[in-house]
Amino acid sequence: MSSLSKISVLPADLANQIAAGEVVERPASVAKELLENALDAGASRIELSLTGGGLKELTVIDDGFGMSPGDARLALQRHATSKLRAFTDLDSLCSFGFRGEALPSIASVSRFELTTREATRDEATVVTVLGGKDPQHRSAGGPVGTKVSVRDLFFNVPARLKFLRSTSTESGHVSDVFVALALGRPEVTFVLSRDGRTVRKLPKVKTRRERAIQVLERDDLRHVRGERGPLHIEAFLAGPESARNGASGLRFLVNGRPVRDRALAQAVAQTYGSTLERGRYPVGVVFLDLPPHLVDINVHPQKLEVRFAEARAVFDALFQVLSKELGYATEETLTKASAPNVRPFSRDRAPSPRAEAPLSPPEERQTLRVRASVAEEVPSIRPETLRAFELKDSAQPGRSRLRFIAQLRRSYLICEGREGLVILDQARLAERVLCSRLWNDFLEGRTRAQSLLFPIQVVVPEGLEHVLSLAEPLTQLGIEVRAKSDTVATIHSVPDALSHAPPEAVLAIVSQTLRESADLSPHERLRKLTACLGDAFCLKRGQTLGPGEASSLLSNFDELGATFEGPSPIVHRVSFEELDGGRAEPVPSSERPERSSEPSAPEASIFTQEPQDSGETQRPTKAKLSAEEPEAPRPRESGERRTTDQEQSAVPAPGAKRRSRGG
Ligand SMILES: Nc1ncnc2c1ncn2[C@@H]1O[C@H](COP(=O)(O)OP(=O)(O)OP(=O)(O)O)[C@@H](O)[C@H]1O
Ligand SMILES: [Mg+2]
Structure with a gap:
């Protein structure tokens, strides 16, 4: 039997090219990395010039502190950085860079040249790299500071070129990066040239205000x-x-x-x-x-x-x-x-880096997480102080509008719709939003994934083969999993939409769902998976939502074209007619006042009263307030009782949601 190892360490140029896949997506990513390096080097003037949308050539010249000949060589090595010494430094980091991977990544997919000189030296150092091959060094004349020139981006990875857009679109992305960074540093002069012509000059100014005026014109x-x-x-x-x-x-x-x-x-x-x-x-x-x-x-x-x-x-x-x-x-x-x-x-809590996340069982982690976030919530804004919002109720023909009023029992969103009161189950709404986002992004090929800087190793006792058999579509879904052994996998990325979830818990759901759905088609299995992920990691009952968050949830729902229809009801409606006991005409929406001028307290108080309260103590309905009709005793038998009944039927027994999906 051969003792030759099957495993070999990738050569540096190949490793850098692979890393470049994440860092360098298009000319704008190169511009961003080089501008950030220039800012980190304390530059007071930075010039960015591009030819052919930055694909032919992209150069950044700064007057920062430059590099010594030794540092200039090191800078092209992967993980070589002057900005970070220990992981904990991230908690106090003020520089843009810290990973030490930008320059080697860029140099691995371009014809790269760096010229740099420190103020204390007479000569500059020039480092050239051709498509990630061994760097060449020489001395030359040059001003203090650094010039990095990147030519023929992706010349050695033609597949990447296919993903790029027209020259003008790529130029637009570069300008976007340019102004975004310039906004944050008013004390620095920024100059942008395109095809030999200066197209933007932002002389240094004293305040953010002046810079904002310059940039936004x-x-x-x-x-x-x-x-x-x-x-x-x-x-x-x-x-x-x-x-x-x-x-x-x-x-x-x-x-x-x-x-x-x-x-x-x-x-x-x-x-x-x-x-x-x-x-x-x-x-x-x-x-x-x-x-x-x-x-x-x-x-x-x-x-x-x-x-x-x-x-x-x-x-x-x-x-x-x-x-x-x-x-x-x-x-x-x-x-x-x-x-x-x-x-x-x-003040004492820092975000916990993923690499240090405890590897407790996924279910336990998830439970702990949910509890922790409930405990740490911002106390809810009292209902009567809520701002009102108008949002479309996309599920209804004619697209009526929903106006968020209040959260009830940390579980329901009370809204005003065109025809009456709408009560939404926040957990199911959130589940539908998350599930639709995962699935729509997948279908449309626009999933954004977060790569884990430190891939997480997870033991998958059962079902790893199912995961690996769908590894490619899973990657398109944003979940990149690689096998380490028959029962151990590493998870390298999670979709943005699940960035709040522990990656190992995501993998646990993936393996369980794919194992249980082995007899379905790949398409159906992935569809089911997005539903299970939506279910597992959506916002739960018991979480206080601020007005902004509630409205954001509603508008996400709307934007995603998700529907209220589904296996479990998420919406209950009580029409104005019902609230009025059939005696009054509903007030047309056009007669309802603009929300910014509406008093919000009376609406919210409707929901804070117990159903058994007497009619006299209750406030008039929203419809009556809007129409400025004289206050009448509110008929409560149909509208209010029904709300209560439906609300009860909408609350499954604790754990029912999980049981229903067989997990
Ligand atoms: N314009 C510059 N002026 C002076 N030093 C620079 C310049 N650009 C890069 N360097 C040096 O080269 C090192 C490597 O740069 P690189 O961009 O690869 O990594 P980084 O900035 O440290 O981290 P990141 O990969 O997160 O950007 C930097 O840490 C810095 O010391
Ligand atoms: Mg950098």
Whole structure:
């Protein structure tokens, strides 16, 4: 028997090319990495120039502190960084870079040249790399600072070129990265040239405000500031009249790092209340600054996303600060929804890195997680202080609108629809949202996955073969699993939509579901899997939802085209007619007042009263308030009793949901 090992370590150029798959997606990723390096090097002026959309050539020149000849050589080695020494440094990191993988990754898929000189040296060092092959070094003349030139990107991985768009689209992505980074560093001059022509020059300025005006090229931005505990919020936002479809004109910088975050964008849009139609977002920039240990920046291969240790607190704080300062909501609502309702941040909690996650059994982990998040919730904003929202009720023909009013028993979302009262089961709504997101993204080939910096090793006692037989579609679903042995696998990525779930728990559901559905077609098995994942990792009952979160859930539901119909009911309706006991005409929606001018307390109080209360003590229904009819004793027998009955029928016995899917 041969003693030759089957395993060999990949050569550096191949390993770098593989790593480049994650870091370098397109010219804009190269621009981002090089600009960030220049900023980390303390540059006061940075020039970015591109030819052919950055594919032919992309160069970044900075006047930063440069590198010594020795460091210039090391910089091209994988995991060589001057920015991180220990994992715990991530908790106090102020630089953009920390992984030491950008330069070797870029150099492995291009013709790369770096010229760098420190101020204390007479000569610069030039390092050239051709498609990841051995770096060549020489000395040359050159100014203090660093110039990195990347030519013929992906020349040696033609498959990647197929995924790129037109030159102008790729140029657009590069400009986007350029302005996003420039927004965070007003003290630095940024110059962008395209095909030999300067197209953008942003001279250094003193304040974020000046930079925002320069970048967004408008001076009508509202300047908003606020603080909640250690979180500082500063925003420059245009008015609703210049809002756009989609959130592309709304930027977020967390500790100076441009990030994308759908939930934050929704929180901002919601503060515009009825002045913005659904799906439209304001133009502007929002800066969130908080101590580094309260943000995990190590969650995305290109560092385009972050995870907040206390996401809910950040979300609600942003909503409240902007609502209050922008003034698109009523005075009364704003006063009541201000600071005291937001739980102060706990200063001693850092996001726990995945690598250090305890490997307790998945079910136990999940249970612990859910409990922990319930315990750590921001105390709910009292119902009467809730802002009202109008959202489409997509499941209904004619697309009626839903206006979130309050959360009941931390389990139900009470909303006003066009025809009456709508009560949604939040857990089932959330389940439908998560399941639809996973499935739709998969079908449309636009799943975004989060690579785990440290793949997690998991023992899969049963069913690993089922997982591996569907490894490819699973990767397309965002779940990348590789076998280590017959019963041990490593999980390398999870879909963005499941970034809150412990990866090993995700894998446990995957193996169980695929094992149990072995007799179905691959398509049906994957469909079932998305349903089970949606079920396992959606928001549960018992979790308090802030108004922003509830509305965001509703609008996600709407955007995904998910439906209320399904095996288990998630919606209950009580028409205005029923509420009125058949005696009054429902008030047409056009006569209902705009939500921003509505008093919210009376609506919420409807739901805080016990069904057995006497009619006299109860407030009039929303319909009557809206129509400004004289207050009449409220007929309660049909509407209210029925709500209670249905509510009871909608609450399954504890654990029923899990049992129903056989898990
Ligand atoms: N423009 C520059 N000026 C000075 N030093 C630089 C410059 N670019 C890179 N370096 C040095 O080279 C090292 C490697 O850069 P690289 O971008 O590969 O990794 P990183 O920035 O440390 O981490 P990340 O991979 O997360 O970006 C850096 O840590 C830094 O010391
Ligand atoms: Mg870097």
